[in-house]
Amino acid sequence: MHDPLWTFFHPRGVAVLGASANPTKLSYGVLHNLVAHGYSGPIYPVNPKGGEIMGLPVYTSIADVPDPVDLAIIVLPAGQVAGALEDCGRRGIRHAILMASGFGELGREGKAQEERLCQVARQYGIRFLGPNCVGVLDTYAPIDTTFIRTMPKRGSIGLVSHSGAVCGGVIDGASGVGVGFSRIISLGNQADIDIADALDSLAADPHTRVVAAYVEGLPNGCRFVEAARRLTARKPLVVLKAGRTPGGSRAVASHTGALAGANEAFLAACRRAGAIPVETLEEMVDAVVALAFRSPLAGPHIAILTNAGGPAAIGADQLDRHGMHLVDLSPQTQARLQNVCPPGTMTGNPVDMLGGPQAEHYTAALQVLLDAPEVDGVMVIFVPQAITPLHDVAVVVGQVGEMAPKPVVCSIFGGSGIRAAARALHAHSVPYYPTPCRAAFGLGVLWKYTCIRETHIPEPEPLADVDWAQVHALLAGKAGILDPQAGAEIIAACGLSVPPSGLAASADEAAALADRMGYPVVLKRVAPSLVHKSDADGVVLGLQTADEVREAFARAIRSGERALIQRMAPSGGLEVIVGAHRDAQFGPLVMVGLGGVYVEVLRDVAFRLAPLSRGEARGMLEEIALGRLLAGVRGLPPRDTEAVVDALFRVGWLMVECPPIAEVDLNPLIVGERGAWAVDVRMVIR
């Protein structure tokens, strides 16, 4: 697999424009890290003042820097960056890291400055990271272009982040407990190289086994989804996205100027991408620590080994919350535990060795649990006690856990000397967590990853039986909110069932239409302002004769308005809403839920990116109450679930094939025991 950022990690020489000899300046920090953190190629500080920094001669101009030089790190103030980038281009440098802030994140004027950088880059064929970033770090190359104080130890976690501060904070926190990293990529404003390039790079990197992504704006969400899909075919991806709520989105908007997407769209994108979304920074770190050291978790059957009941009970609650549970230990396993545990040990699950176990008890009991066929994974809890050295327990749990083909996580709860114990565990590839709650979360991530692997989302099936030319012809010249008849014709052309219908401008026309299509019919007032027709007495159901139609027309339709006359759908159907709109970041998004008035009150809805496969459509129904109603509950017959699946599948393709359609709502789609009918179509054309 091609690594689009290869040269950033393996430049044959690096120039630092704006290098300073003043140790309180960031530019000094950059040079210091390049030198001190192991980069072995030539380093060329550039500063018009000349002189020498850290024993390196300072060049007064980038033009004077000798070969080889593949990468320029520009640490100059915002106003000087474009000129310096141009100088680099003339010098033949094709890769640059732009650290200055003061560009797109400041608004319109900054955006123009940023566009200028892109022009220069295009002119000279330069790829650049930033602006407003701290560059890259690779512990294996090694290279560190950042000014983050700590060089993390080698590990298997790759981190990509829109925020340099998040990179620094995560590295600082993780390093103290011995968690290693393979690569860090700080994207900043991603004016050129973006999150998709970074994911491709981390997918290609053999040292990276798991990727954490902190993302803010995703102006090209589809590129992100595609790159994430390529990555997750090889390794797990954990994503924390800021700006998912109104408040957070505002904070992001003022920070990077990027558009924040609705949370539903983001979650649908993660699902399509096979990525694991998390809610907080703690969760992001806890998740990648579990995945970095993982053995696969084959099932949700967990054993807890502990020396204290309370923390084990809390851990068990949290296992449940994350979709796992305490397994029933077999009599054989319990007998083996009796042989190796201290007297009084409760060998049910949790296995509670009470107050006095020694390290060797942990060794033996953990081995028994890992050998038990009924156990898929083990949470070890140790509450430090006077008589058992904490570090010894960490070491033995690490030693046993490291050799096991099943995951072991360890929570040491309270006690000083914990950081050393955590390092001991991590040195043996056993994830450490400060509480059983977080240990349960870590196991939960492993279980989620197993489930994601097992339910790989296939590419959507093609939709062959629709004549898209006909659909485009029906759309031609349309704009704004379509009248229901026009919408129904487009939906019918996509292969959905739509009851016969037509528009009538008079009572007689209405009666004639009804006679042609057969009774019973429904009459609906058509006026662009009537978004919710049932609010406004705009619908008259169950008309059985031409006279009833005429009378209803006279009563419901005002002068100058028209009526939609529609054959009634079979009675007794369930009202479902199927809809789609275009998310600013991730493109078309398809929705399904309980229809009618319930959709707004109950919010029983599910979302997926379009196009979606029939399998994904089934998955949508499985995650909401509607799916259970369709399957048939007491007193109600099962409905035609596959007809809803088909409608979702077709609406998904419609949004992909017809970009002018901004929104479509089928509300309700009446779902019978056999078949489903779109009786009201609202479509907005851009």
Place this chain on the structure above:
Amino acid sequence: MHDPLWTFFHPRGVAVLGASANPTKLSYGVLHNLVAHGYSGPIYPVNPKGGEIMGLPVYTSIADVPDPVDLAIIVLPAGQVAGALEDCGRRGIRHAILMASGFGELGREGKAQEERLCQVARQYGIRFLGPNCVGVLDTYAPIDTTFIRTMPKRGSIGLVSHSGAVCGGVIDGASGVGVGFSRIISLGNQADIDIADALDSLAADPHTRVVAAYVEGLPNGCRFVEAARRLTARKPLVVLKAGRTPGGSRAVASHTGALAGANEAFLAACRRAGAIPVETLEEMVDAVVALAFRSPLAGPHIAILTNAGGPAAIGADQLDRHGMHLVDLSPQTQARLQNVCPPGTMTGNPVDMLGGPQAEHYTAALQVLLDAPEVDGVMVIFVPQAITPLHDVAVVVGQVGEMAPKPVVCSIFGGSGIRAAARALHAHSVPYYPTPCRAAFGLGVLWKYTCIRETHIPEPEPLADVDWAQVHALLAGKAGILDPQAGAEIIAACGLSVPPSGLAASADEAAALADRMGYPVVLKRVAPSLVHKSDADGVVLGLQTADEVREAFARAIRSGERALIQRMAPSGGLEVIVGAHRDAQFGPLVMVGLGGVYVEVLRDVAFRLAPLSRGEARGMLEEIALGRLLAGVRGLPPRDTEAVVDALFRVGWLMVECPPIAEVDLNPLIVGERGAWAVDVRMVIR
């Protein structure tokens, strides 16, 4: 307020039975903590071996211990505890702490041993803590009967826990970052002194401003709720309960032998008690740290002051999640910020001082935000950077925050030296959090506490218009599942509207009944096995004539069965379920939700403890979708919400007044525009 545990914290002398000179024994740790952590009264080690420990003479028998001695700490193995307790009783000691495990938590035999302890205690008038506990700690008295290594500093947090390990872990973790405690109470198996006594003690303690409770079983949930209510009238209470899920409950069952309650009952109990429930250990500690150092948070309008955009965006997302939001800063506030912040600062909210603020910038900007009338509270975020000493920022944020009448929380994200910075913040009563996510949670707890204070739950109104003697008469002699007619009569006697109905054993009887009550009527098959009648074609609606009734009887009722004939409720009503059952821990629990087939599929339900006030009943409807449906959504008229409130209120009192009723379901209660009718009553008598 009386402190039922006063003597445990202020004994005039303490005897330690089972004191050991071996430093690896827990009993040595107990004596060590008594001596080293400041207890100033006489300490009497007791051990048949005699001798001297830590310079104290060892008594060979408790009988020989001189006065004064108010408290005995018994650190002997389980088998010797009852005898030792009896010796203490004979010696006139009336307070004891029993540390040994091996009692009720082990099952039936242990339970019997524990009952023996209670017998001895009753005989001699002894109050005791435990068994299976670590005793008490008071930093002001001071006294420490535990063997936990650390003596926390003085503070305002009181902690009560069923698990000694949780006490130890929480103290260890909090002490490292300078969080102080007032009192710790370890309850163990609470065979005598229970959580309610502990809460009363902490309520009475003047040094305790906030209480954290870790609870497992609550065999007397009502006592807990009452004590918690007394406490929350004075100070906030945060509760973490283990055993809320099937898995956690199992872990608790094997740990303390206590019955674990359903999560809904626990949450209803917290609501009644005015307590703040939390999900994890981190949340428990984060919550009490916020509350311990709190100024009141008057509103949900928060400002974020930061030197990094990414963490601020994450913090803003989490504010939203916890019911708060970023406030719009006024032009005046923004102008004042421009004057005191570094150039380039974005003075919208979050206030982002970008990469280079010094400590004095934090001082000035924080002061501006605290002075701004639109701001209710401030989250300060600092991501350590080379040029600004982390500790300086912590100190100035602490200094400014300490003097403010609004809450300030501070997140320092990443960086070494963080623990010292956290101690500096805590020394100034400003809560420290390692990430903006947890800082937002801390503010959220303050906001939740404000909301709880504002919506104080009054005692339920009395229910005067029901003749309980008549209800008891209707219940007399009944057992098992009542037939719908009997249930309806009891419900009608409680003042709810029930359509006229009667039982018929033949078609003619059915027709005669229908004639008397008027048409239309419904006919329902009555057979004890028919729990869900609409499943089994057991209901025939809308019968308009005597002939239709006869025909329906013939078709639906099998030989030997009876039919319930019931006048139809007005058509067009909304189907609601109102129900109640008895929780093993918290007593009667009332439920309301969307009725009919929807209740099982949608689970749109709310719970409260009974009896409940009408205000609480309205609160139930406000938290679920049903409330919005009752209020009227487009196309549907508003229904009689107060009739549902009345039904909940009356069912609550019914459960309280009639303990033999185990369960009652009104499903559906048909709610019209005026009035509500219980058309199907299922009642189970114990």
